[in-house]
Amino acid sequence: MATSFSPFTTSIIGSWPRTKEILIAQRKLRKGQMEQSDFDDLIERETARIIKIQDDLGLDVIVSGELSRDNYSSFVADRIGGVSMMSMDDIVDYIDDKKAFEDILSILDVPAISITNAICTGKLEYHPIAVNELKLLKKYTDKPVKITLPGPYLLTRSMWIPKLSKQGYASKEELGKDVVKILEQEIDNLQKLGVDIIQFDEPVLTEVVFTEGKPRSFMCAALSERKDPTEELEFAKSLIKPVLEHIDRSKSIASMQVCRGNWSNDESILLTGPYTPLLDLFENVSAEMLTLEFSTPRAGEISSLLGDEKISKDHIIGLGVENPRLHEAESTDFIVGKAKEALKYIPKERLFLNPDCGFATFSNRPVNKEEFIINKIKSLVDASHQLQAEYK
Amino acid sequence: MEKRYLNSANNYDIEFRAISTDGKKVKIRTDKVSYSVDEEMSFDIANDVLTSVDHFTGGIASGMISAINRYDQKHDGIIDQIEGKFTFHLSNPLTYLDVRGYDETPHVSALDLQLYLVSFNEADELEQVYQEAMKNSIVYQTIKDTIKIEHKIKVVL
Numbered sequence: 001m002a003t004s005f006s007p008f009t010t011s012i013i014g015s016w017p018r019t020k021e022i023l024i025a026q027r028k029l030r031k032g033q034m035e036q037s038d039f040d041d042l043i044e045r046e047t048a049r050i051i052k053i054q055d056d057l058g059l060d061v062i063v064s065g066e067l068s069r070d071n072y073s074s075f076v077a078d079r080i081g082g083v084s085m086m087s088m089d090d091i092v093d094y095i096d097d098k099k100a101f102e103d104i105l106s107i108l109d110v111p112a113i114s115i116t117n118a119i120c121t122g123k124l125e126y127h128p129i130a131v132n133e134l135k136l137l138k139k140y141t142d143k144p145v146k147i148t149l150p151g152p153y154l155l156t157r158s159m160w161i162p163k164l165s166k167q168g169y170a171s172k173e174e175l176g177k178d179v180v181k182i183l184e185q186e187i188d189n190l191q192k193l194g195v196d197i198i199q200f201d202e203p204v205l206t207e208v209v210f211t212e213g214k215p216r217s218f219m220c221a222a223l224s225e226r227k228d229p230t231e232e233l234e235f236a237k238s239l240i241k242p243v244l245e246h247i248d249r250s251k252s253i254a255s256m257q258v259c260r261g262n263w264s265n266d267e268s269i270l271l272t273g274p275y276t277p278l279l280d281l282f283e284n285v286s287a288e289m290l291t292l293e294f295s296t297p298r299a300g301e302i303s304s305l306l307g308d309e310k311i312s313k314d315h316i317i318g319l320g321v322e323n324p325r326l327h328e329a330e331s332t333d334f335i336v337g338k339a340k341e342a343l344k345y346i347p348k349e350r351l352f353l354n355p356d357c358g359f360a361t362f363s364n365r366p367v368n369k370e371e372f373i374i375n376k377i378k379s380l381v382d383a384s385h386q387l388q389a390e391y392k
Numbered sequence: 393m394e395k396r397y398l399n400s401a402n403n404y405d406i407e408f409r410a411i412s413t414d415g416k417k418v419k420i421r422t423d424k425v426s427y428s429v430d431e432e433m434s435f436d437i438a439n440d441v442l443t444s445v446d447h448f449t450g451g452i453a454s455g456m457i458s459a460i461n462r463y464d465q466k467h468d469g470i471i472d473q474i475e476g477k478f479t480f481h482l483s484n485p486l487t488y489l490d491v492r493g494y495d496e497t498p499h500v501s502a503l504d505l506q507l508y509l510v511s512f513n514e515a516d517e518l519e520q521v522y523q524e525a526m527k528n529s530i531v532y533q534t535i536k537d538t539i540k541i542e543h544k545i546k547v548v549l
Contacts, residue, residue, distance in 0.1 A: 020549065023549040024512050024549060027472065027510075027512070027549060031472070089475070105477075106477070109506070109546070110508070110548075111475035111477075111508035111510075111548060112475060113473050113475050113508070113510065113548075114508070114510070114548050364548065364549055
């Protein structure tokens with residue numbers, strides 16, 4: 001039986017900044033200097049703490065914080081067979097536009113060795129991906145819970161480097177078929193345990209439509225053999241739709257999260273543009289919920305998305321009302337104002353509130369700090385309560 | 393043929409031949425390998441052949457990083473990985489290009505180095521490793537009085 005949610009349900013997107021202890025433990029584990037059981041104990045302790053923070057602050061849906069992951073996507077290298085973790089230093093030889101890559105490293109002031117990607121180097125083999133995160137969530141909270149997973153298009157595109165991946169697959173289309181199967185198995189396992197929202201992250205979609213033929217390698221590994229945006233979006237649809245359709249809607253909400261990149265605190269270098277070029281995809285991938293960023297002017301007008309009847313009539317909108325990269329908490333007035341804009345197009349029952357994106361998409365480059373995040377959650381929850389009182 | 397030998401307790405000599413027969417390329421021949429260098433310096437952004445200056449600056453970069461590795465491994469071994477972003481400043485390039493009105497000596501005048509050190513240790517400890525490593529770096533000690541070197545260390549977990 002699916003959980004019923006109140007109007008203006010609140011949650012954060014998924015990732016939470018790791019403590020220094022976790023970052024050190026991640027490296028030690030990778031180097032074989034730490035026992036897996038000790039690492040797991042640390043992750044459980046910290047996850048329990050973060051769950052309690054969310055619970056105490058009054059969020060409606062709780063997330064794990066993705067603490068064991070090195071980043072939102074590449075962590076699958078540790079979970080799926082046939083996938084290798086590679087640093088951008090390893091991958092850059094396969095990237096066409098090396099200068100663009102260097103420019104991004106310079107802007108971020110990060111070394112290539114610190115950016116990791118999961119690359120397909122053989123036949124994929126399923127092992128549980130986020131099942132342990134869900135078990136921890138179920139152990140430490142009775143509230144509804146959300147599991148976040150990298151989407152099938154993101155995984156397929158970022159894992160595909162022909163020279164390496166052809167050891168397992170003749171084409172990225174063939175790889176995509178197995179990515180879909182892997183995610184379907186994961187969905188089955190998550191739903192067996194009980195999960196209220198399954199959210200697939202697909203940030204590369206905005207790279208496809210907003211970068212005018214020059215996708216930034218940083219966000220999406222190589223994006224090699226990239227076709228024109230129309231073909232790419234068709235390919236994306238062919239992967240995302242079967243995965244979202246596989247989610248049993250009587251048990252969980254099927255959500256897709258699409259942002260414009262969350263890798264820098266410098267807003268001027270992040271992508272800009274309304275979701276309009278993605279409307280056709282949004283309408284046709286069977287997402288029950290669209291979790292989208294709307295807190296910054298970069299995202300365009302809410303009307304550009306919700307003015308589309310198919311979107312406004314058929315979907316729950318997880319409205320991004322907070323910029324995860326800003327330390328200062330948004331005012332409740334700001335959040336309420338954003339929600340009221342959306343309410344012109346969708347009923348309150350289908351309006352959820354959340355930040356635009358995660359707070360620590362990349363474990364070693366969080367975009368915010370816990371002390372500020374707590375204030376942002378307070379604003380989010382206060383705004384939700386205010387809206388619930390006003391729209392009883 | 394290259395010769396490498398200690399000719400006294402205080403000296404070690406490195407000899408090799410450099411040969412140019414076509415008025416352009418220079419072949420470096422050592423006892424193990426030989427390689428060709430096309431020109432001293434190229435300003436063509438499409439150039440994909442290593443020049444003398446590329447070898448020179450690359451040698452400085454690799455020498456400094458190797459010196460850090462060497463020192464660290466002989467001591468506490470606190471550095472996991474090293475990545476450096478090297479920016480060399482070339483003064484008076486127009487003289488090199490024979491542009492009229494320019495006659496100041498062209499030379500590599502400065503190096504800005506951003507060092508990323510993957511380590512569990514604190515920045516001040518890593519700075520100490522860098523300083524000690526440079527004291528025993530042949531490359532660093534050779535260039536430090538002619539090239540102004542500024543460095544910053546960023547610790548990466």
